[in-house]
Amino acid sequence: MSLATGTLVLIGIFILCGLFSILAGMAGWDWFFTSVNSRMLTGRMSRKWARIFYIVLGLAILSMATYLYMTLPAK
Numbered sequence: 894m895s896l897a898t899g900t901l902v903l904i905g906i907f908i909l910c911g912l913f914s915i916l917a918g919m920a921g922w923d924w925f926f927t928s929v930n931s932r933m934l935t936g937r938m939s940r941k942w943a944r945i946f947y948i949v950l951g952l953a954i955l956s957m958a959t960y961l962y963m964t965l966p967a968k
Contacts, residue, residue: 926944
C-alpha cells in the first residue's frame with residue numbers, strides 16, 4: 894500500500910467518524926449517550942452540552958479530513 898492510498902483510507906475513516914459524531918449529536922441517540930465511554934463525558938455535563946460537544950468534535954474531524962485531502966500530493 895502506498896502512502897497516498899493509506900492517506901485516502903485514513904481520510905475515509907475520518908469522514909465516517911466525523912459524520913457519525915455529528916449524527917449522534919444531532920439525533921441524541923440514547924444508546925450512544927448511555928454507552929460506557931460516552932457516560933464519562935455526559936456524567937460531567939448535561940446531555941445538551943454533550944450533544945453540542947459531539948457535533949463540534951465531528952466538525953473538527955471532518956476539517957482534519959479536508960485538510961488531509963487538500964495536502965495530498967498530486968500524482
